[in-house]
Amino acid sequence: MTLAEAARRRNEARRNRTAESPQGTVDPSPSGSAVSSARGAASAKAPLFGWPLLLGIVGVAILLALSLLTGVYDIFGGDGGAEMFQITRIPRTIALVLAGAAMAMCGLVMQLLTQNRFVEPTTTGTTEWAGLGLMLTVIVYPDASIVARMVGAIIAAFVGTLVFFVFLRRVSLKSSLIVPIVGIMLGAVVGAVSTFIAVQTDMLQSLGIWFAGSFTSILRGQYETLWIVAAVVVAIFILADRFTVAGLGKEIATNVGLNYNQILLLGTVFVAIATGVVTVVVGNLPFLGLIVPNIVSLIRGDDLRSNLPWVCLLGIAIVTICDLIGRIIVMPFEVPVSLILGVVGAAVFVALLLRQRKVG
């Protein structure tokens, strides 16, 4: 007898059992059993769009509207207010959405692939590698277009992330704290190399500006390549189940027939593309990929498919809030969003570490 037959037999018995209870009478599916469909709804088939998610979307929409309306220039009264609105405010807000969602998703994918909660592009050196790639591209081709710079950043981010993964596999230090420490050290070394090259080539100032993530300079005509990360977000959505299975470890993933190395490589490509593009257009967004997936997971568990919209929303919300704070606190000037994110993110990071120690 196969398990299927056994299941059928069991479910018949169940139907008989549940038919007697009043709540068992509601059975929308003619063939399925009342119990298993009710149980299924509780977990594996939870609806993607419930009312909490709608509320979340409304909340983020309000934040984005605030972002559109915040700024020194009077878009309603000033000369060419509408044009100003289109040139700076709309691109800036779109960039917030794309960068926030992409970096949060990257963090989640990296955490699944390394099986470590504290990993994200800024704690694995990926961002520093992207910065190095960007700088080398500019040094070799001073007139490089933004696309060429991105390609340089993406390739370096990809190589750097692979270096990190290979290193992890070699030392097999899977303990949760060693992994981000190794990553941050690796990032520091790469960052030091970048700084050295920058000093030698008189680019230190440009380097500082690139690394500080900021949405200040996002203008129409300069940010459009950021739409590439939207494709990455969609691809991660499509492959969500595979990433979750990979997150169960190589052995379980192989057992259920997943090509583990292939999905690892694919995930690295996605992370590299998103990090490379965001680094070139916006800059460094520290800790975003770390705090967002952790907060979502704490609240909702780890069903990746139903969590993804939340990871996107929370990523967008946090970046937008931090950007708003950065725009408001020293008005009419701005501080880079990476500064605010760094402060908020570091606090959350420490809180997570302490919680981890308590849980054990």
Added chain:
Amino acid sequence: MITLESVRKSYDDEVSIGPVDLQIPAGGVTALVGPNGAGKSTLLTMIGRLLGMDSGAISVAGYDVSSTKSKDLAKIVSILRQENHFITRLTIRQLVGFGRFPHSKGRLTTADEELISQAIDFLELGELENRFIDELSGGQRQRAYVAMVLAQDTDYVLLDEPLNNLDMKRSVQMMQHLRRAAAEMGRTIVIVLHDINFAGHYADHICAVKDGAVIEFGAPEEIMTGEVLSRVFDTPVDVIDGPRGPLAVYF
């Protein structure tokens, strides 16, 4: 049937396995026993294609494990390793649901949901199915993993020390579950066991492994003798007639 033909695997100069020639018949429970480091888990892991071999061939139900596509093998044989650690916060039901991955690729059908419910009930985890794995005791977690590989609905199930972390009562229940899975669902279950008495009582075949080689294979009555067990485990073992069958005594 699982067939191993002159399988070799060496880690370094000191540890090496094989050549192993072995045939594990289809149906029933086969226990791999032997001292620590004998190579039981390595053999099991190679049969489950989680570890490659240096030379030789392994086939499960006629499919060569090194040449058959992994996703096709996932519908024929499932394997559960001893150490399963991951950071993903899944409920039991979600974890067991991943056992259906080879069939559904993540998009669970009503039939999948029924099989998941069935596997959960089989291991008596119905009450706990919406609890997170990291909130469970070691024994409950172990049962959840076994439920996952049973939900995979493969004819061959390989388990590496599934009695780890289980107390006396749960160990007995686990073996009874596995016997039932073999008898009622026609599964072939290969299991690494530490306790020779569990093997003697619950297995249909016992395969004794020592120093990387299979030194005995047979029915429990053939293996459960003082002479054989003393040789396998390198320590004096007496087998006495207990009230429920032969018992190995080695204290």
